[in-house]
Amino acid sequence: MRMKPSGRVLAMAALSIGIFVADTVTNLEIAVAVFYVAVVLLAIGHFRARGVVLVSAGCMALTIVSFLLSKEGAPESGLVNCAISLLAIAATTHLGLKTVAASVAIQEAQAQLARIARVTSLGELTASIAHEINQSLAAITTSGNACMRWLAAQPPNLEKARLGAERIVSDASRASEVILRVRQLAKRAPPHKDWSSLADGIAEIIALTRGEIERHHIALRLRLAQGLPAIRFDKVQIQQVVLNLILNSIEAMKGTAGRPRELTISLEPADQGSVLVAVGDSGVGFGSLQPEQFFDAFYTTKSEGMGMGLAISRSIVEAHGGHIWAEPNPQGGATFRFTLPTAETEAP
């Protein structure tokens, strides 16, 4: 049940008051204070461990106070009820904290898995990343040689030599940008949401995969809308999703012949202020399978695939409050689309 933080605190307070009143004022022969576990359960998962312990201690204190204040009923049964309640609260708190620890561990494992999948995807790009760097190196080498020839001319042409040197510097920085992008994607950083331009993020991934796209003689069609509303997202994670979709599309078009190979990537505003990213191909499509099956973990058509790509992509998109789905294209192939909410529609 999703509630706003302040609503949750309100509910906990109201519940606590209600239980306290019921426990102190009424003369029911039952351990009403056991119901404080509901307050503890509300705290679990939404407050840190220390906060949960505080809430739990508070409930236990209220229980004891109720016991001390109660006039009605037999003292022995009152003591027993108090003990039962305290035990229940303590046990719930202990189990609850264990659950929290377990879910933190799961999240870390998921982040690890996502990173592994990301690095695996990057591995598939090795050849085209090498090609990108190679282009820069070729330009640098050639410019360097031209530079030397200009300097050896009679008389030396310093202006041309200077222009050559400028080109070398610019090409070198282009190459180091490629390395930077690769490093960022391979980093072991924890998830980090920030305001960023989705168009720029997608463009970076396209630059990284351009070599791979070319290698397979695929025509790239881009429709990236500019001036979209600001989005708060984890750049590395969303780039991973886009990278995964692009690599899948390339894979789907590997075997096709006789049909022009087209990869279409678009970014456009969608309803209710969210944005829509679509990656479409003219590949083999879904065959006899349902599009949804492709999102199952460990489903893969690749001989060396892990099959985690789409499953991880889905969990990333949904963690951002969006949706991801796939549809066959009328002219063959498939299009994968995902939405991301923008500032106004951000998920709690």
Added chain:
Amino acid sequence: MTQTSDGAARAPVVFVVDDDGSVRAALADLLVSVGLEAKCYASVTEFLAGDRLDAPGCLVLDVRMPGLSGLEFQREMAKWKIQLPVIFITGHGDIPMSVSAMKAGAIEFLAKPFRDQDLLDAIQAGLEKDRVRRQEAAAIAELKLRCSALTPREREVMELVVTGLLNKQIAARLGVSEVTVKVSRGQVMRKLQADSLAELVRFADRLKDAGRDRGIPPG
């Protein structure tokens, strides 16, 4: 596709087709630094839309580009009536492709980053090859021109002269007097500017070869 004709003795031009802007800029500078004229294009389409120049040339082509690949273009060059020698450059390390490219008649296949001297050597070889081809083509064109000035009778006589027949035999074959044959023969030698029978025979062979290459019957 425009064709400018400034005459056969123009300075050579190197056409560079590569979709990477940095590579184009660097190559252009290198070529200019050794005194060559460079014309750069980002794609085969742009190249085809550009000016063809009446000068010895050669083509430096990236193997893989978006759209039409360099290798496919090499196969299609005849269709576009392009006879430029081709030098391939690639950033992809395509060994199998290099074999097909060389078999299809490329001058050289270089992997990026290449040594500038390797490229320049290949370009010189290409330009020389194109120079020779252009000289040949010019010579054939000249011969054809001279040939077109022959009358039908003179053409008949020429075809028989180069097979080694004597004037007497030719006269008998054509049913004319030996004098007519002698006169025609003289005209043929004069119009074709042949100094000897041997040279005439060579001219005739060249015309026949050129005609055969294009599927046109000689004469």
